[in-house]
Amino acid sequence: xxxxxxxxxxxxxxxxxxxxxxxxxxxxxxxxxxxxxxxxxxxxxxxxxxxxxxxxxxxxxxxxxxxxxxxxxxxxxxxxxxxxxxxxxxxxxxxxxxxxxxxxxxxxxxxxxxxxxxxxxxxxxxxxxxxxxxxxxxxxxxxxxxxxxxxxxxxxxxxxxxxxxxxxxxxxxxxxxxxxxxxxxxxxxxxxxxxxxxxxxxxxxxxxxxxxxxxxxxxxxxxxxxxxxxxxxxxxxxxxxxxxxxxxxxxxxxxxxxxxxxxxxxxxxxxxxxxxxxxxx
Amino acid sequence: xxxxxxxxxxxxxxxxxxxxxxxxxxxxxxxxxxxxxxxxxxxxxxxxxxxxxxxxxxxxxxxxxxxxxxxxxxxxxxxxxxxxxxxxxxxxxxxxxxxxxxxxxxxxxxxxxxxxxxxxxxxxxxxxxxxxxxxxxxxxxxxxxxxxxxxxxxxxxxxxxxxxxxxxxxxxxxxxxxxxxxxxxxxxxxxxxxxxxxxx
Numbered sequence: 163x164x165x166x167x168x169x170x171x172x173x174x175x176x177x178x179x180x181x182x183x184x185x186x187x188x189x190x191x192x193x194x195x196x197x198x199x200x201x202x203x204x205x206x207x208x209x210x211x212x213x214x215x216x217x218x219x220x221x222x223x224x225x226x227x228x229x230x231x232x233x234x235x236x237x238x239x240x241x242x243x244x245x246x247x248x249x250x251x252x253x254x255x256x257x258x259x260x261x262x263x264x265x266x267x268x269x270x271x272x273x274x275x276x277x278x279x280x281x282x283x284x285x286x287x288x289x290x291x292x293x294x295x296x297x298x299x300x301x302x303x304x305x306x307x308x309x310x311x312x313x314x315x316x317x318x319x320x321x322x323x324x325x326x327x328x329x330x331x332x333x334x335x336x337x338x339x340x341x342x343x344x345x346x347x348x349x350x351x352x353x354x355x356x357x358x359x360x361x362x363x364x365x366x367x368x369x370x371x372x373x374x375x376x377x378x379x380x381x382x383x384x385x386x387x388x389x390x391x392x393x394x395x396x397x398x399x400x401x402x403x404x405x406x407x408x409x410x411x412x413x414x415x416x417x418x419x420x421x422x423x424x425x426x427x428x429x430x431x432x433x434x435x436x437x438x439x440x441x442x443x
Numbered sequence: 444x445x446x447x448x449x450x451x452x453x454x455x456x457x458x459x460x461x462x463x464x465x466x467x468x469x470x471x472x473x474x475x476x477x478x479x480x481x482x483x484x485x486x487x488x489x490x491x492x493x494x495x496x497x498x499x500x501x502x503x504x505x506x507x508x509x510x511x512x513x514x515x516x517x518x519x520x521x522x523x524x525x526x527x528x529x530x531x532x533x534x535x536x537x538x539x540x541x542x543x544x545x546x547x548x549x550x551x552x553x554x555x556x557x558x559x560x561x562x563x564x565x566x567x568x569x570x571x572x573x574x575x576x577x578x579x580x581x582x583x584x585x586x587x588x589x590x591x592x593x594x595x596x597x598x599x600x601x602x603x604x605x606x607x608x609x610x611x612x613x614x615x616x617x618x619x620x621x622x623x624x625x626x627x628x629x630x631x632x633x634x635x636x637x638x639x640x641x642x643x
Contacts, residue, residue, distance in 0.1 A: 181604075199527065203571040205605055208625055225524040231453050231460045238524060263467040267521040269487045269529075270480060272466065279459045307479035312462050378479055 168192040168218050168252045168364070168404040171426040174381075176409075179416050180209045187216055188416060190423065192252065194220040194406050201241040210249070220253035220364065220406070221246065222333075226291065228301065229274045229284045230260035239294055246295055253364055253404070255300035255333045256291070258284060258321065275310035276320035285327035292330060300363045301325070302333035303353075305341040305370075305379035317348065318356025331363035334403075336392045337385070341370055341377045350392060359400055367393055367426060368408040382411030385422060393426065397433030405430060488516040491529040495565045497602040499537070499558045502595060503549065511536060527569055534558035550592075556585040556614060557595055560629060563620035564603050567627045580621035582632070585614040603627070609634060 172192035175183060177199065182188075193213060200210045213219070225238065246254060259271040274280050284301075292298055303321055315323070325332050334357065336350075343350040367390075369383030385407070393405070407422045453460050470480045492512045493500055500508040515536050521529050538555035540546065563581035570579075590613040591599075600608045606627040612618055616633035 198525065199569075201525075202569040204567065204569040205622065205625055205627065206569055227524075231457075231463060235524065260463055262524065263463055266467060266471070267524060268467070268470065268480075268484055269491075269521060269524075269526045270483050272463075272470070272480065275459065275462045277459065279453070279457065283453055283459060308466070308477050310462055310466075312458060373479075373482075376479060378483075 168194075168220050171405045171407065171423050171430055172218075172220065173419050173423055174222075174406055174408040174410070175213065176413055177206065178413055179419075180206075180213065182416055183217075184209065184212050186416075188420060190217065190420070192218040192220060192404065194222050194253075194408075197221040197223050197242065197245055197254075198225045201238070201245055214249050219249055219251040220255065220404075221249070221251040223254075223256040224271065225261055225269075226256045227261045228256050228287050228291070229258060229280065230262050231283075232262060232264075234287060234290060239291065243295055246297070253300060254295065254297065255302055255331075255364060257302045257304060258324065259304050271304050273304055273306045273308060273310070275312040276315045276317060277312055278314065278323075281320060281323045281327060285324045285330075288324065288328035288330050292328070298330050300331040300333040301328075302335050302366065303338050305335070305338040307345060307376060307378075309346055316353070316356060317342070318353040322356055322358050325358055325361045330361075332357060332361045333364045333366060334362045334396070335366035335368070336396065337366065337368040337370060337389050337408075338379060340386070340389050340392060341379050344377050351395075354392075354396065354399075362400065362403050365393065365396065365403050365405040366408055367405060367422075371411075380411045381408050385425075390425070390429070394429050394433070397429055398436075401430065401433035401436070485513070485516055487526065488521065488529055489513060491526045492516075492533060495527070495530055496533060496558055496561050498561055498595060498599045499554060501598055501602070502554060502557065507545075507548075511540075525569070527565060531562060534562065552586060552589045553591055553595075556583065556589050556618075557591055557599070559583045559585070560591075560599070560612070560618060560620060561603075564606050564627055564629065567620055567622045568605070570622060580619045583614075583618045583620065587613075587615050589614040599629075 170191040172194055173190050175193040175195050195210065200207050257271045260274060261268055261270065261272065288301060301324065303317060321332060339350045339353050342348045367385050368381045369385050370377040371380040371382050405426050407419060407426060409419055469477045470484055473481045489512045492515065515533055519532055534555045537551060537558050540551045560583060563583060566581060596608060596612055606629055608629040609631060612631060616631050619632050619635060620629050
């Protein structure tokens with residue numbers, strides 16, 4: 163199978179929409195899947211094969227435990243490599259987080275202290291994964307609800323250092339950055355200014371839910387105005403980065419997702435037109 | 444790799460390891476300053492149960508299901524990275540309700556059997572492939588008197604549209620769940636023997 167690039171604005175594909183996408187082949191340039199749901203065989207894998215015949219894919223992981231301290235799960239990596247080799251996705255990404263500790267599986271994206279020790283540890287494991295897969299991966303910034311006292315640097319500098327050290331790409335989640343700004347008082351623009359923009363290989367946009375005075379990154383609501391603005395601002399800097407609409411909880415119809423996608427595509431097209439001198443209709 | 448010497452594996456006493464341990468412990472203890480993570484830990488596993496046990500949830504109703512799911516999550520930590528396989532012992536918890544305070548509220552043995560079937564459907568959905576079929580067939584056994592209500596079977600079929608489910612599911616013989624190409628089959632073993640249809 164030939165790798166086809168992810169261009170423009172794609173959608174996160176969730177299981178309830180698989181059959182509809184296969185049947186109706188909606189006008190979406192590419193899809194991202196949570197690869198953890200397709201690492202066995204099974205019906206889900208067979209459906210993914212059908213999707214991949216029509217659409218470029220991005221593989222997004224949530225279980226690699228990249229920043230964990232236990233050895234990387236060889237069985238998981240073997241399955242991931244088999245899936246990557248079979249489908250040859252345009253992008254492969256994971257999170258800068260730990261999911262497992264001392265045998266306890268949290269199934270959550272848990273933060274780490276931003277220290278030199280963490281930079282080298284995480285970068286070493288990213289490099290290990292890249293070596294095994296034979297290709298670069300992107301690592302994603304987190305939404306966070308806790309700050310470690312041990313942190314020695316900002317998240318922006320941490321992500322930049324890991325990317326440099328591991329020579330990997332960056333998946334920039336603007337909703338996560340906005341959630342961190344509101345919850346933790348971290349400046350979104352400063353965060354972006356500290357990132358190596360040339361390494362950004364994908365953007366994520368999503369919605370949050372307000373709970374007990376905090377913004378929780380539930381991916382369960384439309385994208386808010388502030389995140390749309392952040393996306394517009396980013397496109398002024400780089401208008402060639404594939405962007406993804408993520409929605410997981412309270413999953414709406416594919417039509418609703420398409421509406422969000424169309425808004426993002428409009429922003430992307432306008433910025434691309436400005437940069438190339440072509441005015442979009 | 445640029446800084447090989449700095450990437451030596453972390454020891455148990457490294458500051459990084461200790462920080463992660465303290466954080467993980469705080470999440471499991473439900474400490475206030477990590478409350479969103481504790482809520483997420485409980486919520487993601489309750490949601491996993493809700494996604495797997497769609498029909499059981501309908502039969503019990505949201506409230507009773509949420510209560511039982513909450514009990515399960517507190518006592519049965521996930522044993523692997525794949526959250527789609529969480530809840531493998533939920534049917535045991537349901538079966539044990541015959542001894543609980545709501546023993547008479549539901550037909551617990553039948554609901555436990557229904558749960559076992561739903562878990563097997565999910566297993567087959569994600570099962571590894573072999574040359575022709577899906578993973579090994581799952582065989583579910585229950586007391587011979589257990590019979591799934593007809594309405595449940597209709598809902599089971601509606602909620603799992605990729606499964607072909609026998610019109611009648613009793614446990615006079617075992618019930619087998621397996622996959623053939625893109626369909627999941629749910630059928631009593633005696634019916635398979637009668638018709639010659641079944642996993643090969």
